[in-house]
Amino acid sequence: MEQVGLAAATTDVTLWSLFMEAGFVVKLVMLGLIGASVWTWAIVVDKTLKYGKVRRQLDAFEQVFWSGQSLEELYRTLSDRQTSGMGAIFVSAMREWKKSFERGARSPIGLQMRIDRAMDVTLSRESEALEARLGSLATIGSAGPFVGLFGTVVGIMTSFQAIAGSKSTNLAVVAPGIAEALLATAIGLLAAIPAVIAYNKFSADAGKITSRMEGFADEFSAILSRQIDEKLQQPRQAAQ
Amino acid sequence: MKTSLVTSAVLHALVLTWALVSLGSPADFEVADVEAMPVDMVPIEELTKLQQGDKEAPKAEIPSVTPTKRPDTVENAENVGENKVDIKTPPKPDAKPSNNESAAAPEKTEKALPTPDPVKEDSKEITEEKPASEPATEVASLPEPKQEVKPDPKPEEQPAEEKPAENPDAEALPDKVPTPVAKPKVEQPAQTAKTPDRKNEENKKEKKKASSQNESDFNADEVAALLNKTDPTNGGAKSGKTEKAFGASKTTGNTLSQNEMDALRGQIQKNWSSFAGIEGLDGMILKVSFELDPQGNIVGQPEVETTGGSEAARRTMIGSVRRAILKSLPFQGLPADKYDSWREMVVNFDPSSMSIQ
Structure with a gap:
């Protein structure tokens, strides 16, 4: 049996000394949790910036789209650029439209379906980009406290072994070990709480943006379907 | 993503450095340097106790x-005095200085002298027995001492009171016998010896009555008092080991401690078998009172009072409780010096919880 002894009752109880006094496992847990916290906040910063940008783009696009500008013209300006959000949906639908009419559309129903599919694919790709990394936020939020608790349990265990080894139950001897063990739970909570809050907020935001894009896709699909009907009627009238 | 990661890392670094710097070691608790106050546990018993001593000292x-x-010292004596036997009456100061043994005592104590007693007792026994069994030749010889005795008592009684100490032995002889009833006895056996008749039988009966009268006059306590040379005015047998000092006439409030009571309870509980499954035990309390002698044995029978519970259960429990007490006799571990407090005992039994108070 290995006897674990407390070197001396440390009077220094700063955070740094608590961290340095901790055992290997507890240190590892603490470092991991700090890493998780850094990652959480990185995601938070990233998502905040990205969602803001996406919202601005949506606003701008909708303004242009409903301004009465010709769709052909809009398509020409957008297809040259890297687009995202509604722009990407619009471009994918227009591309499909163009391809079909340039080669001479045979079936209007098939065309409508193809355009819808193209828009669905783009939509799901866009929402996937929006929700990327939200999963890791959820994981950190739910697992962080447990990881911290694990560190605490291990820390308290070793500190009790040390108490048994030193054969002293003086609180001054016992307290630092327990304090350093509790630090692990504190860090775990520190990482988990923002993660949970951020996850809830960002998933709600992503849902809102996605539904807004879906709304646009449906509207655009309706517009295109009207266009198709009109285009199909013109040749018939011409033939009559 | 990279930028945000860097941002986050920098943010954490900043927060951690701030925490390490400003959250340093928390302030130590201020522990006022108070001197420890000694606390003694004083049993209330101490305050209510009266120690035996001398009231004037x-x-x-x-x-x-x-x-x-x-x-010599008498063990466990409780009452002060010069006696060899522990008597409860307090010592009375004697008018005259006395030599303890035959001191200024009433007649009866004078009788107590050893030499005369056996003779008288013997003679009495003989006179009682003989007429019943067989005639008189022997009887005739016996009455002699009585006849001698008869004249004495009247003159002697008076001097006995006045000068008790002078010659106790001589005085003692007469006192015992002078019962008037004894007289006919002596004559009757002579008659019966001559003519044994039915009349004689009747006579015998009469004699028996007479003798029984004799017996009733004969008081065992008196004899005991005669036999023992103790002087009631001398009080008990307790002697102070040191100079007399202030105190009560008797030690009181010297009650059994919790431990001793627990020990007693344990002894009874051990012998009290449980009665699982008996109905009607709810609220039943058995109050058992009994008297103990200094050896911890019971004097007489325990008296049981019951309250609550059903009639049948009561009967069962009374028997059970009696057995428990009789079985655990003699009680061990009762302090002899507190005999006063445990001479009369009242123990409450609660069968529903099998507990003893």
């Missing part, structure tokens, strides 16, 4: 009764 550390002249 000056105060001293330890109350003590008057030391006696008698050299």
Whole structure:
């Protein structure tokens, strides 16, 4: 049996000394949790910036789209650029439209379906980009406290072994070990709480943006379907 | 993503450095340097206790009764005095200085002298027995001492009161016998010897009556008093070991401690078998009172009073409780010096919870 002894009752109880006094496992847990916290906040910063940008783009696009500008013209300006959000949906639908009419559309129903599919694919790709990394936020939020608790349990265990080894139950001897063990739970909570809050907020935001894009896709699909009907009627009238 | 990651890392670094710097070691608890206050546990018993001692004597550390002249000590004596036997009556100061044994005592104590007694007793026994069984030749010889005795008592009684100490032995002889009833006895056996008749039988009966009268006059206590040379005016047998000091006439409030009561309870509980499954035990309390002698044995029978519970259960429990007490006799571990407090005992049994109070 290995006897674990407390070197001396440390009077220094700063955070740094608590961290340095901790055992290997507890240190590892603490470092991991700090890493998780850094990652959480990185995601938070990233998502905040990205969602803001996406919202601005949506606003701008909708303004242009409903301004009465010709769709052909809009398509020409957008297809040259890297687009995202509604722009990407619009471009994918227009591309499909163009391809079909340039080669001479045979079936209007098939065309409508193809355009819808193209828009669905783009939509799901866009929402996937929006929700990327939200999963890791959820994981950190739910697992962080447990990881911290694990560190605490291990820390308290070793500190009790040390108490048994030193054969002293003086609180001054016992307290630092327990304090350093509790630090692990504190860090775990520190990482988990923002993660949970951020996850809830960002998933709600992503849902809102996605539904807004879906709304646009449906509207655009309706517009295109009207266009198709009109285009199909013109040749018939011409033939009559 | 990279930028945000860097941002986050920098943010954490900043927060951690701030925490390490400003959250340093928390302030130590201020522990006021108070001197420890000693606390003594004082049993209330101490305050209510009266120690035996002398009421007139000056105060001293330890109350003590008057030391006696008698050299030997009597074990567990409770009452002060010069006696060899522990008697409860307090010592009375004698008018005259006395030599203890035959001191200024009433007649009866004079009778107590040893030499005359056996003779008288013997003669009495003989007179009682003989007429019943067989005739008189022997009887005739016996009455002699009585006849001698008869004249004595009247003259002697008076002097006995006045000068008790002078010659106790001589005086003692007469007192015992002078019962008037004894007289006919002596004559009757002579008659019966001559003519044994039915009349004689009747006579015998009469004699028996007479003798029984004799017996009733014969008081065992008196004899005991005669036999024992103790002087009631001498009080008990307790002697102070030190100079007499202030105290009560008797030690009181010297009750059994919790431990001793627990020990007693344990002894009874051990012998009290449980009665699982009996109905009607709810709220039943058995109050058992009994008297103990100094050896911890019971005097007489325990008296049981019951309250609550059903009739049948009561009967069962009374038997059970009696058995428990009789089985655990003699009680061990009762302190002899507190005999006063445990001589009469009242123990409450609660069968529903099998507990003893």
